[in-house]
Amino acid sequence: MLELLLALPFLMAAWVLLARNVSRRTTAWLAGVAPLAGLAILIALTPAVLGGEVPQVSHPWIEPLGLAFSLRLDGLAWMFASMVLAIGALVVMYARYYLDAREDAPKFFAYLLLFMGAMLGMVLAGNLLLLAVFWELTSISSFLLIGYWSHDREAREGARMALTITGAGGLALLGGVILIGQVVGSYELDAVFAAREAIQAAPTYPAILALVLAGIFTKSAQFPFHFWLPHAMAAPTPVSAYLHSATMVKAGVFLLARLHPALAGTEMFFYVVTSVGAATLLVGAWNAIFQHDLKGLLAYSTISHLGLITLLFGLSTPLAVVAGLFHILNHATFKASLFMAAGIIDHETGTRDMRRLGNLRGLLPTTSALAIIATLAMAGIPLLNGFLSKEMFFAQALEVPSDTMRIVVTVAAFLAGILGVAYSLRFVHDTFFGDGPRAVEREVHEPPLFMRAPVGILVVVCLAVGIAPAWTIAPALEAAARGVLGPDLPEYSLALWHGINLPLLMSLGGIVGGVVLYFGLRRLFNVHAIARRAFGRHLFRINTRAVLGVARRFTFRVTNGSLQRSLWWVVVAVVALGLVPAVPGLLASVEAGAGQPMPPIGWALCVLLLAATATTVALHRQRLVALIVVGAVGLGVSVVFVFLSAPDLALTQLLVEMVTVALMLLALNYLPQESLKSNTRARRWRDAAIALVAGTGIGGLAYAVMTRPADTVAGELLARSLPEGYGSNVVNVILVDFRGFDTLGEITVFGIAGLVVHALLRRARIAATEVMPGEPDRLPMPANLSHLLFPFALAVSAYLFLRGHNQPGGGFIAGLVLAIPLLLQYVLLGSRYVESRMGFDYTRWIGIGLIVALLTGVAPMLLFGLPFLTSGHAEPRLPLIGEVPLASAMGFDIGVYLVVFGGAMLILSMMGTVKPPKARKKRVVTLPSGAEAS
Amino acid sequence: MLQALSPHLPVLPILLPLLFGAVALMFERRGIGLQRAIGWTGMLALLLAVGALLAQADTGAITFYLLGDWPARLGIALVADRLSAGLVATTTLLAVACLLYACAGWDRRARHFHGLFQLQLAGLNGAFLTGDLFNLFVFFEVMLIASYGLLLSGGRGARMRAGLHYVVFNITASTLFLVALGLLYGLLGSLNMAEMGARVAVLSPDDAALVRAASGLLLVVFCAKAALLPLYLWLPNAYARAPAAVAALFAIMTKVGVYSVLRVYTLVFGDGPGELAGWAWPWLFWTGLLTLLLATLGALAASTLRMLVAYLVIASAATLFIAFALSTPATVGAGLYYLVHSTFVTAGLFLVMDLIRGQRGRAGDALDYAGPLRRNAPLGALFGIGAVSVAGLPPLSGFIGKALLLDAVPDGYRMWVWGTVLLTSLLTLVALARTGSQVFWRAEPWPADVRPPSPPLRAQWAGAGLLLAYGIGLTLWGAPVVRYAQAAAQQVLEPAAYMQAARERTPQIREPSP
Amino acid sequence: MNRLLPSPPLSVAVFVLWLLLVGDFSPGQLALAAVMALLLPLLAGLLQPERAHFGRTRTILVLSRRVLWDMLLSNIEVARRILGPERALTPGFIWVPLDLQNIHGITALASIITLTPGTLSAELTEDRRHLLVHAFNLKDADATVAEIKARYEAPLKEIFP
Amino acid sequence: MTDIAVLVALHVVGLAMLMSLWRLLRGPTVPDRILGLDTLYVNTIAALILFGMYLRSSVFFEAALVIAMLGFVGTVMLSKYVLRRDIVE
Amino acid sequence: MELALALVIGALTAAGVYLLLRSRSFDMILGLTLLSYATNLLIFSAGRLVVGKPPVLKPGVETVLANYTDPLPQALVLTAIVIAFAMTAVTIVVAMRSRADNGDDHVDAGGEGMP
Amino acid sequence: MSPVLDIALTALLAIGSFFVLVGSLGLVKLSDFLKRLHGPTKATTLGVGCILVASIGYHAWLGDGLALGLREILITVFLFITAPISAHLMARAALALAPDQRPTLPDGETPEAPAVPEPGEGSAGGDGDGRG
């Protein structure tokens, strides 16, 4: 039942959205189904609730978090749910006529229903976390509703303001709720109520209170967070009527009531809530007087009334709680009707500015009458519901135990009474009496009956409650109070007449004072002339702009899109995280370390490397030269590998070096020949300094590692290489067997590199930095000699491949030994010629190579159930030839061979065949004297 | 066949995409239809394999797969525990949506798309599954180089420059990775993470300083990939300029860095008895907080839609660092849930932003001014869902993740974490509200004399919708995911079980190591 | 000389090369060498711009001996020059008119000129009728040209008619 | 004696390498540098062979072979670059 | 010997880092090349320096670590070399394209920026 | 090792390393590129050849087998094939940078000259000592 109650608005919202093509009336009806059916359900449940039962359901949701889908309909929830649904139904009815024909009604109603659902969920939630969920959902859906007229800047800004403030509060509330959960061990309301002592004794209680109250105060627009509410008035009036009288702002005070049993009763609670309530009460009321916008006045008045309610809950006495609950209901009824009336006025006159309105009582007689009655209720005039709760408020104010607070609260209450009468008077006087309306574009007449009906219904409620509270509202109030205070309710009387007592005198004094104040103020200075100062919005704007400015400036300062800066930070991080902590270890190793002696030839090599490295840096701006010098570094590194027992490495390094030079030269054709000096001297020094630090650190670490005794798994690799890996070149066995998976990844990388280059250059047209005049050089003699070399190179490639498992070599090396001579053919004969003679689809070679490698690895899986890449070995006897040793790893190596050859050739051939741009003219190069084009 | 393959489950998420990637390359000249068929067949096969793997891991078993039947310390072992299986599953689910989106036409424009896509998946899955540190490097490279291709194929202009940054930065990081690996091998004598962890626990003090240095370098590498302060500067531009489907897939790439930190700094430099135990966590915690703050400011300052999402990606990675750095089962569990959520949602937002871009005509990506927009209600809804989710607002998955994290923060850190997380949530909310307002509310009606853009294709809707639907799924059926994440966290914080599983796993036909 | 065996000397060379490489004359390796000898020239032939036609192959031996000997002798000369004072050197260019028209012959000639110290072939004109040679120590240009033509070009004309 | 000769020769070759390096680093023209690098490669072959003799091992044969066969490729490409800029036309 | 190699590694690293921090694409590529030499030597040196004992098993020589150098770092370096080459190729092409598309080989759009 | 072989190998090594050194010395000492080109391309090649012969003898004597030793001939063969290519191309490159050094054809024809612009400061030209 409760599930259905809650689901209805959401379901109907979806329905409304999906049935976009139906008439507006149908849409409204569909939308109306939710609150009406909901009310029906609620009515069905009412006897039980009034009888003291608490219908509950609970479904597990995110159990590890303690978040359960628990719904719980106690008196408080029942009261709020009724209010949400009843006023919701009236608002739907009102909105159907309010909305312009051009407006997107389905969207409006869907948002409204979404909000209604969120609100319902919040009041029904039996789990605090769930409550927080729906709480934020109300913020989100109200954002959509306030910004519904999105073409209007005010609306957009108001919506964002509301979302920011209430969203912030929601996040704080979430924190508070989690803290409560940590104290209680559960988020279920019953458990939370039961743990009242624990919560209030917990060290986190102040934090809980701060966070929860932050949520409450923002949502119910308490000072100093109140300023969002007037700006939310940019919303369509039905929205204001709903959100800002009965629902959204009431969510805050609802929560105050909801958590009252758990949080209230401490001094901290009393002082904080009471003072904030009192401040809000006065600030709202004072500001309301000076609003020119009808809805602005109502909004500030709402703030003031919410302050009043908050204050009551702050007082925390049972009677204050009852008064608070009572005022919630009363305020909802008169304020909703006032908003709707304001909407009608706006709708009919085209303005809500009281400076242009006036004398409407003749033009809109019914509306005027209704609005005046509702205003009187707001002012707390006897026979209307507002009077009753105000009276109770005064009574409670006078009974505050603490002396100072009693005086403060009483004075505040009295002042608020005066101010309330004053702004009510202004509302009535400036709108319905006096001169006017001025500069109104439309002809003013009464709106359709169904637009007035909701106002009427609400005003009737105001009257009924005001005149006969015991017959109308008492049971509901009692049930709600029981939801907050538990079964033992205090003695209270809802009678109209309690005899002449201090509260009554205060009321009367307030009324008189208000009248005097209003007319006095008008005499003193022209209320109309007072500029509306949106101080809150101004502050918000300044803050938003400041935050945005800080964010922009900061982000731009940090990430200005400079690669250099990114890399600089990497180096800094390396020094900080990697090199600095190494210092003690380095010092120790320098003390202890004694390396092996080195022959002079070794020092020669060292000098070669150091000199070439230094020269690379010194000459790096002359790119071709730097490239040649780097070649010497590469050669030096290969020689180091040779001397230090790594023939495979030396081979690979040499071959890769050659291909890299080719690559760089190909690229250099499309890059400037020289680097411009673009760094300041200071920056060069800074970079040099950090480079030196990094170099020293890494060199030091290498030294420390080298001079330390080793303890590795290598011995086992050596021992098992021949018997189990069937190869005596252990490095190759590691590559194709022990760590064949690495190699698989490696050739994948290699192949992908080919694909990337292909993808980037295939259609690219790039202008060379310099184009030599004349036909391409034919170099017949070198071509001829290199051609002689080609079959030999093929043979060497095959040799290196076949021997690789036992001697230096292997698929990778062999693949490059095949690719480099072919590259040479490209260089000497031109790419068109080579490709016309050997039309290779290198992409395909990569694919085939990968598949071969994979299949070699997969075969033992499928055939023997052994893991991927498990190697096998066989020595089949062939006639004439004898035993041929075959390791399955060689199949894997074939894959390597193919991918490497295909990848290298794809890269190089693509780079060699870049086309110049189509339309642009080739750059003509002036020839040096004495030379001619051939 | 299936029965025969079941012992090989840990290797299948790598092999299948490799195989289908290679096949796609082989038949590249046969047209896009065949390419798509190959891509989707591969995807389907991967889904099945990953599903089975997930089920296996969910039993709590830590499965070691000895490649080449070599003992783990000699060869390379793949390890499927809850953490890696979960991440592989996340990757796969993400990939389905990305592929769907790309099949709306990007795959036609970008050369080798299907091949590269599959190979990228192989790289990602490999990185998550390997138990060997050098092999992790190799798969990082596979993943990265494929990402270069995906990022740059079919691109030009500013994307090239962003690509250059991305490539150079990552190569620098990879070089550093190698340096760290070299040092670690020299000091510890092994590359298998379990073995390394065992050796770290018994280091002499002199060696400890050196190992600490090497692990510091490694941390820099992972943080650079994961885009942690001050190493995230490369990310926003690269991601913001990537084609949508690719940017969406990239949402998991930063998570690889985060994952690596979690894995390596729990297993190798974790809470063992050694003196390096957990040295990295305080660093990560504070930089994580700062990164979260700065990334959120970046989101607030973003001048384009995709830049905004790029910053949100950084923010989500930072949140993960905070969660992991606290290194309690509860925080890590919360982090893992958040990881899954943020991957899907940021990816989804990339796609949504791309859809929006397509409907804005010349205004495109720009957030600085409100261009015209071809009205599209579902688009707004998708944006809304994504925004609510990524800001951590109820009721979607981001909220659950954040609530789990806030709930789990230990006492001493509560103020810092709560303050930062809540504040950044709010700022994110502000940024997104501003964005939505700018794009949808301030939009001018489509000018009559300009031909309106065509509405998004069905595959595009499906891709973006699927990702956001994952998020909703994580919300509605979040409990099992949270439970899985918490169990995974428990498992990953107890390296002893991992090491024991490593010891117990022996080769089938070979002698185990002494 | 047919399609399957485009260049027998090349095949022989590959055969020998393979056996030298593996340093093993077992039947298996012989067979493999044969396969290579047949296969690789075919593959390489795909790229060959101009086929080689051999004339008197016996002259190769004579020429080789001559070249090796010249290399040895004149290397000593060059070494002396390098070690001695540089002032004594009179380097210079000469154009060697070519009678050879076969590109393989020209290539061989150029290589020989380069390998024998003191001279270096620097350029071949487009029409293949002149070879630019740089001499380390040029005393008499005409004599040098005549010597090159007599000692090397003449036998090469026999080998590559 | 041979062993000593090998060692001496190794060092002589080392000296030659440094001389080639000097030309490579000093220039002044690009062809000079190319020549320096080319000579460095050829010197390396000698060094490799001598080192193999010194260690009585033939595992460095492959490296020497590859340099002899392909070491000139760099020279060719660099020269072609100087000549034409576009090394693959 | 160790000192000399450490010196070389340090110098290569310093030079590489310095060039990497320049702002032109080609300079950075040179820097990366030097860095990758440094890295390869460093990984290689992690197997300790051994002269004349290549890990190619010889018949009759006992297969223990005393007779051969550690083969594993060599295999790692091989993989590293290959991957570095692949990455260099991609970087070069991206640099070419970036220059062609953006008209400048400066790696940043807005010129240099100081952190 | 027999004294004869010992002396022969030593001599070969001495000659070989001498020529290698001479080649490099020429490279350092001589003033003009084309002069420098002569040293390394020939002396060094010959020197390496001598050392290779010594190596073949040495390994044969040590018992590695003549068959394995002989393959080092291949290195010499490849060197002899490739050295002229390098030298030729380097000479062409140098001439292209200094076209005025190149003589005209004797019979008055203008030979074709590869025209090369100054490729920028230092990148290919340099100041060129001597007549360079």
Ligand code: NA
């Ligand atoms: Na294997």
Ligand code: NA
């Ligand atoms: Na070209």
